[in-house]
Each structure stands twice: as C-alpha cells, then as structure tokens.
Amino acid sequence: MGPVPEYTLRQLAYLVAVAEAGTVAGAAASLHISPSALSDALAEIDRAFGTPLTVRRRARGVSLTSAGHRVVERARGLLIDARELVDDLRGAPGELVGPLTIGCYPTLAPVVLPPLLHDFGGAHPRVDLQVREATHDQLEGRLESGEVDVAFVYDTLVPGHPRRETLYALPAHVLVSAADPLAAADTVRLEELVDRDLILLDAPPSSAHTLALFATRGLTPHIRHRVTSYEAVRTLVGRGLGYGILVQRVANPASYEGYPVVTKEISPTVEPVGIDVIWSATHEPPERVTALIAFARTIDWGAVGR
Amino acid sequence: MGPVPEYTLRQLAYLVAVAEAGTVAGAAASLHISPSALSDALAEIDRAFGTPLTVRRRARGVSLTSAGHRVVERARGLLIDARELVDDLRGAPGELVGPLTIGCYPTLAPVVLPPLLHDFGGAHPRVDLQVREATHDQLEGRLESGEVDVAFVYDTLVPGHPRRETLYALPAHVLVSAADPLAAADTVRLEELVDRDLILLDAPPSSAHTLALFATRGLTPHIRHRVTSYEAVRTLVGRGLGYGILVQRVANPASYEGYPVVTKEISPTVEPVGIDVIWSATHEPPERVTALIAFARTIDWGAVGR
Numbered sequence: 260m261g262p263v264p265e266y267t268l269r270q271l272a273y274l275v276a277v278a279e280a281g282t283v284a285g286a287a288a289s290l291h292i293s294p295s296a297l298s299d300a301l302a303e304i305d306r307a308f309g310t311p312l313t314v315r316r317r318a319r320g321v322s323l324t325s326a327g328h329r330v331v332e333r334a335r336g337l338l339i340d341a342r343e344l345v346d347d348l349r350g351a352p353g354e355l356v357g358p359l360t361i362g363c364y365p366t367l368a369p370v371v372l373p374p375l376l377h378d379f380g381g382a383h384p385r386v387d388l389q390v391r392e393a394t395h396d397q398l399e400g401r402l403e404s405g406e407v408d409v410a411f412v413y414d415t416l417v418p419g420h421p422r423r424e425t426l427y428a429l430p431a432h433v434l435v436s437a438a439d440p441l442a443a444a445d446t447v448r449l450e451e452l453v454d455r456d457l458i459l460l461d462a463p464p465s466s467a468h469t470l471a472l473f474a475t476r477g478l479t480p481h482i483r484h485r486v487t488s489y490e491a492v493r494t495l496v497g498r499g500l501g502y503g504i505l506v507q508r509v510a511n512p513a514s515y516e517g518y519p520v521v522t523k524e525i526s527p528t529v530e531p532v533g534i535d536v537i538w539s540a541t542h543e544p545p546e547r548v549t550a551l552i553a554f555a556r557t558i559d560w561g562a563v564g565r
Numbered sequence: 566m567g568p569v570p571e572y573t574l575r576q577l578a579y580l581v582a583v584a585e586a587g588t589v590a591g592a593a594a595s596l597h598i599s600p601s602a603l604s605d606a607l608a609e610i611d612r613a614f615g616t617p618l619t620v621r622r623r624a625r626g627v628s629l630t631s632a633g634h635r636v637v638e639r640a641r642g643l644l645i646d647a648r649e650l651v652d653d654l655r656g657a658p659g660e661l662v663g664p665l666t667i668g669c670y671p672t673l674a675p676v677v678l679p680p681l682l683h684d685f686g687g688a689h690p691r692v693d694l695q696v697r698e699a700t701h702d703q704l705e706g707r708l709e710s711g712e713v714d715v716a717f718v719y720d721t722l723v724p725g726h727p728r729r730e731t732l733y734a735l736p737a738h739v740l741v742s743a744a745d746p747l748a749a750a751d752t753v754r755l756e757e758l759v760d761r762d763l764i765l766l767d768a769p770p771s772s773a774h775t776l777a778l779f780a781t782r783g784l785t786p787h788i789r790h791r792v793t794s795y796e797a798v799r800t801l802v803g804r805g806l807g808y809g810i811l812v813q814r815v816a817n818p819a820s821y822e823g824y825p826v827v828t829k830e831i832s833p834t835v836e837p838v839g840i841d842v843i844w845s846a847t848h849e850p851p852e853r854v855t856a857l858i859a860f861a862r863t864i865d866w867g868a869v870g871r
Contacts, residue, residue: 368797369821376790377804392793484682487698490796491674498683509821515675517816 266307268341271334273300274312278331279404282320336542339405343545355547356385362401362410365392366462366489367534370507370560371411379554386547402539408548411555413506414533415464421540424552427560428531430524431472434496434503437519441502446526449476456483456501460492469504472529496520506532534560572613574647577640579606580618584637585710588626642848645711649851661853662691668707668716671698672768672795673840676813676866677717685860692853708845714854717861719812720839721770727846730858733866734837736830737778740802740809743825747808752832755782762789762807766798775810778835802826812838840866 273290277297280286287294301321305311312327323331343357363371372390380388391407395416401407410417414425433447441447449472457480459466466485473480483501486492492503497518512519536555538544544552579596583603586592593600607627611617618633629637649663669677678696686694697713701722707713716723720731739753747753755778763786765772772791779786789807792798798809803824818825842861844850850858 365794365797368792368794369800372792372797373800373804373806373822376801376806380806388790390790390792392797484694484696486674486678486696488671488674491671491678491698494675494679495682498679500679500682500686510823511817511819511821513817513819515815515817516679 264307266304268338270300270304270307271330272338273297274304274327275331275334275338277301277313277321278323278327281322283315286321332541335404336539339542339545354385355383355550357545357547358387358389359409359547359551360389360391360407361551362391362393362398362407362412364394364410364412364416366465366507367411367413368392370509371534374558375551375555379551382554383547383550402537403541405539405542408544409536409538409551411534411536413464414535415468417535417537420537423535423537424556425533425535426555426558428533429506429508430529430531431468431504431506432508433523433525434493434505434520435523436496436499437521438499439502439521441523442521444523447523448526449473449478452502453478453480455481457481458483458492458495458501458503459485460487460489460503460505461485462487465506468506468532472504472525490515493520494518570613572610574644576606576610576613577636578644579603580610580633581637581640581644583607583619583627584629584633587628589621592627638847641710642845645848645851660691661689661856663851663853664693664695665715665853665857666695666697666713667857668697668699668704668713668718670700670716670718670722672771672813673717673719674698676815677840680864681857681861685857688860689853689856708843709847711845711848714850715842715844715857717840717842719770720841721774723841723843726843729841729843730862731839731841732861732864734839735812735814736835736837737774737810737812738814739829739831740799740811740826741829742803742805743827744805745808745827747829748827750829753829754832755779755784758808759784759786761787763787764789764798764801764807764809765791766793766795766809766811767791768793771812774812774838778810778831796821799826800824 273286276286276290277283280289283294283297287297290297301313308326308330310326311324312330313321313323315321361372361375376388380386393401393407393410395412398407398410398412398417402410433441433452435441441451453473459469459482470480484495486495489505489507492505494514494516495501496503497514497516497520508522514520536552538548538552579592582592582596583589586595589600589603593603596603607619614632614636616632617630618636619627620630621627667678667681682694686692699707699713699716701718704713704716704718704723708716739758741747747757759779765775765788776786790801792801795811795813798811800820800822801807802809803820803822803826814828820826842858844854844858
C-alpha cells in the first residue's frame with residue numbers, strides 16, 4: 260500500500276463545491292457550513308497538495324489555479340466512486356442500491372420515462388430513481404458533475420458526446436385527422452402536402468428537422484400555425500385544422516379532446532431520427548447505471564405507437 | 566376639420582421601431598431601410614413635433630426624450646387603428662377581416678386553441694388567426710405593441726393586468742390510475758394522499774399551487790418524481806407510479822401509452838384557479854378582437870374533460 264493521502268474526501272467535496280459555486284459564500288450555503296469553516300478547509304487542502312488550488316480575490320470570488328483545475332477534474336469521479344463504496348455495502352451481494360438520476364429531453368419524457376421508472380424501478384426497488392427533464396444546454400456539464408447519471412436525447416441534440424448508444428431510430432411521420440382523405444392512403448408523399456396547411460411543432464430540433472425534410476425535395480410547406488407543444492399539434496390536427504409532422508409516436512390514437520388522429524408513413528422513406536442514451540465521458544458509470552442502460556436496450560422502443 | 570398633422574404614419578412607425586430596437590442600425594434592419602433614411606426620418610419627425618423626440622449618443626444607441634416617450638406611448642395605438650382602416654375596407658360590411666394574434670400560456674394551448682381556431686376561425690375565414698405560445702415574461706409588452714391581440718393565461722400569471730376577464734375557474738383535482746383504490750372513492754382528502762407518492766408537475770405556476778394546497782392544511786406531500794410536462798404526469802400516473810395534482814382537465818381518459826387515468830375531486834373543496842383572457846390596456850381592440858373575446862365567453866370551458 261502506498262502513502263495515505265493527507266487530504267480528506269470532505270475537503271475534496273468542498274473544493275468541488277467552491278469550483279461550482281464560484282464564491283466561498285455560495286459554496287458554504289450549498290454545503291450548509293459556515294464560510295469560515297470552508298475557508299479553513301481550502302487552506303488545509305492547499306497544504307495537503309503542497310500547492311495553492313484556489314485563489315481568492317476580493318469581490319471577485321474564488322477561482323481555481325491550474326493545479327486546482329486538474330484536481331477538480333478528477334475529484335468528481337473520485338467522489339462518485341467513494342459514494343459507490345457505501346452504496347455497494349448497503350445492498351445484498353448483487354443487489355443494485357443507490358441514487359440514479361435520469362436526464363431526459365422534455366418531449367421524450369412521456370415515452371421514455373414510464374418503462375424506466377415502472378419496469379426497471381420495479382425490478383430494483385433499492386435504486387432511488389430521480390428524473391431531471393432538461394434541454395440540451397441544461398444537460399451540459401451535468402453528466403460530468405454526476406448530477407445526472409444518464410440522459411435520453413435526440414441524436415442531433417448532443418452530437419459531439421463520446422459516450423452514447425442509439426436505442427432506436429424513427430422516421431418522421433405525417434399526422435392527419437381521421438376524417439382527412441389522406442387517412443385512407445397507404446403512405447403520403449411530401450409533394451401531396453405542400454399546398455395544405457401545416458401545423459408546425461416549432462420547438463428545437465423539431466422545426467428545423469421538418470423544414471429540412473421538405474427542403475431536401477425542393478419544397479416549402481405552407482405553415483398555417485406554429486405551436487410549441489407536441490399535444491397542441493395533435494389537438495389542432497384532430498380538429499382538422501391541418502396536418503402535422505412528428506417523430507415521436509404514441510399509442511393513444513386520440514387527442515386530449517378525444518378526436519382521433521392517424522399516423523401515416525412518408526414515401527419515399529425519410530432519414531430516421533435517432534434517440535440515444537448518453538453517459539459520462541470522464542468517469543465509469545456504477546453498476547446500477549450500466550444496468551439501466553442495458554435494460555433500456557432490451558425495450559422494443561420502435562413498437563411504441565405502431 | 567382641424568389642422569393636418571405635419572408628420573406621416575411612416576415617420577411614426579419608424580419612431581416606434583427605433584424605440585423598440587434601441588439603435589438606428591437595429592431598427593433600420595427590422596424595417597428593411599438604410600440607417601441614413603431612418604436618421605433623416607427621425608430628424609423630420611422632430612421638426613414636425615417642434616421638439617426632439619430622440620437623443621442619439623455615440624456608441625450608446627438611441628434613447629427617447631420625455632416628449633418622445635409620450636409620443637411612442639400613443640403612437641402604437643394610432644398605428645394599430647390606422648391599419649384597421651385598411652382592414653375594414655377589405656371586408657364586406659359587417660365582415661371581420663384582418664390579422665389576429667392569439668397569445669397563449671403553453672400548458673393551456675391544447676385546451677384553449679382548438680375551439681378558437683376551429684370554431685371562431687371557421688366562422689370568420691377572413692380573420693387571419695395566428696398563435697404565439699408565450700410564457701408570462703414573454704407576454705409583457707407584446708399586448709401593448711400589438712404583437713399579440715389577446716392572451717389566455719392563468720389568473721395568477723399576469724396579476725396586475727387591467728384589461729381581463731375570467732373565462733372559467735377550475736379547482737385542482739387529483740389524478741390516479743384506474744387500478745388505484747382511490748379511483749372508486751367519491752372524493753379524495755389531501756390527508757389521504759400525504760404519505761403516498763406524488764408525481765409533481767414542476768412548472769410555474771403549477772408546483773407552487775400544488776404545494777400551497779397541502780401547506781394550507783398543514784401538510785407536506787411526499788414528492789416521488791418531479792416532471793415538467795403535463796403529459797409526463799399523466800403517463801407516470803397511468804403506470805401507477807403515484808398520484809398527480811392537476812388543474813387543467815382533458816376529455817381523453819388515457820395517457821399517451823393508452824393507460825386510463827381517473828380524475829377525482831378534492832374534499833373539502835379547494836380554491837379554483839381562474840383562466841383569464843387579457844388584452845391591451847392602452848388601445849381599444851378592433852372589432853374582430855372583441856368578437857373573439859365575446860366568442861370565448863360563450864364556450865362552456867368548465868365542461869371540458871368532465
């Protein structure tokens with residue numbers, strides 16, 4: 260065994276908290292300790308590492324030295340692993356125990372969360388599943404800080420992320436009211452839609468995706484209404500006010516008002532949109548996280564709403 | 566007839582655009598004219614009013630003088646009325662014609678928009694109905710600038726707005742899965758729920774409202790999952806993962822996955838939440854807007870989802 264580290268896990272956690280809060284006062288408040296106790300801990304950890312990790316500037320908060328940056332970068336993974344040791348002991352051998360926070364792009368939540376929370380959660384009752392619905396910019400950094408363990412996103416949303424697996428991919432479909440003549444067609448061509456009224460789901464990445472489908476065929480759709488929610492598209496289509504272009508499919512064939520809507524495939528086939536699970540690139544996920552990812556891979560997501 | 570004004574409607578529109586953009590360059594771009602043409606118009610309108618309406622400061626953009634503020638305040642209504650004259654002429658006598666933009670708080674959209682767009686829009690085909698889903702902060706100023714003609718909001722969201730009418734008011738209800746023992750009860754007491762798992766709709770103003778319902782009875786609910794969308798609550802409740810507290814009611818008794826959910830009234834009765842229509846406080850709405858407001862009052866909103 261090598262030398263015993265002279266710093267404590269508590270000091271390390273304090274350093275990470277200061278790095279995240281940017282001020283001693285903010286970090287102390289989030290840790291529920293006094294600012295002076297936190298200042299003492301910062302001085303101690305500098306001594307333990309033999310070099311200053313933080314610089315305090317009057318009225319400008321705390322910044323990390325380059326050594327501090329290097330320590331914080333690795334400290335998060337170390338702290339996550341340290342918590343794992345405790346969680347492991349709390350469970351019977353082979354039992355999954357501990358917190359697991361699922362990040363989810365908001366429009367995917369009604370499709371992705373039920374099997375994860377109900378089926379995986381039911382099979383592993385000692386895993387404390389929490390949910391954070393988050394947009395792309397809110398997800399940045401949360402996987403590395405351990406705030407979120409896995410996230411479910413459209414593949415276009417976090418394109419550079421290195422740790423990812425595509426769970427399923429769905430082509431966009433056309434949504435029409437049950438009374439629409441197109442409801443009886445086998446498939447629908449975008450050329451048939453171009454002069455009709457489009458109810459556009461005007462939220463990223465949906466709007467850009469829909470317009471690109473038409474643009475690649477040299478077409479410009481006639482946008483009648485722009486709405487920002489998935490269900491607003493379904494209710495307006497159900498009322499016969501236009502057609503919709505959506506990716507996500509749901510089993511319930513009726514809108515909130517009870518009017519039926521019909522899903523039609525597009526011909527010729529359009530490029531499918533991938534739904535990915537992503538996880539931390541800087542620390543190995545604990546066993547319960549890899550188990551959730553493995554579980555997510557077993558679900559026949561593509562069958563939802565077919 | 567009094568004296569003919571020495572300024573033009575175009576100059577007035579340019580002044581308003583400058584007031585909104587804050588810079589000559591920004592306003593010129595939004596008007597698709599050159600900055601120098603805009604500068605000339607600003608000088609001309611100063612001459613016409615006999616006093617400077619704007620002050621240009623190098624690198625600090627354009628600001629309004631106090632006279633300029635007074636002119637801009639009334640100019641918006643004047644410009645809207647001026648556009649009305651044209652719209653009036655375009656229609657047959659008594660026919661409603663022209664643009665009408667409906668603002669809508671996003672979670673109300675699937676309930677509020679269908680009757681307005683389908684029934685009112687169908688009865689008045691020459692009214693060009695547009696929709697802007699907007700949160701409270703995005704609505705501020707848009708009614709006065711004429712960007713939005715009417716908006717549908719929760720009464721707690723824009724509390725100080727002077728021109729408003731409450732269309733309907735609904736008390737919060739409890740949502741449980743069809744398999745839940747509470748589904749068979751006549752009503753549900755909050756005390757019966759407090760130890761069960763709550764799926765919290767964690768979006769303003771819903772979360773504060775739900776927690777206040779419990780707090781006024783000295784209770785703190787057990788929050789199992791926080792989700793930010795209405796349908797995520799319904800799907801998780803449909804899977805039996807907890808109960809929900811929602812205000813908005815929908816006719817469709819099944820979640821997106823097809824699982825039925827059941828609405829239960831709360832006993833003793835809780836304070837209803839009002840859904841209001843609001844409109845401009847500084848200019849009189851044109852006839853098509855007052856017609857839409859009158860139409861909205863005729864709808865039996867409270868019957869939706871009962």
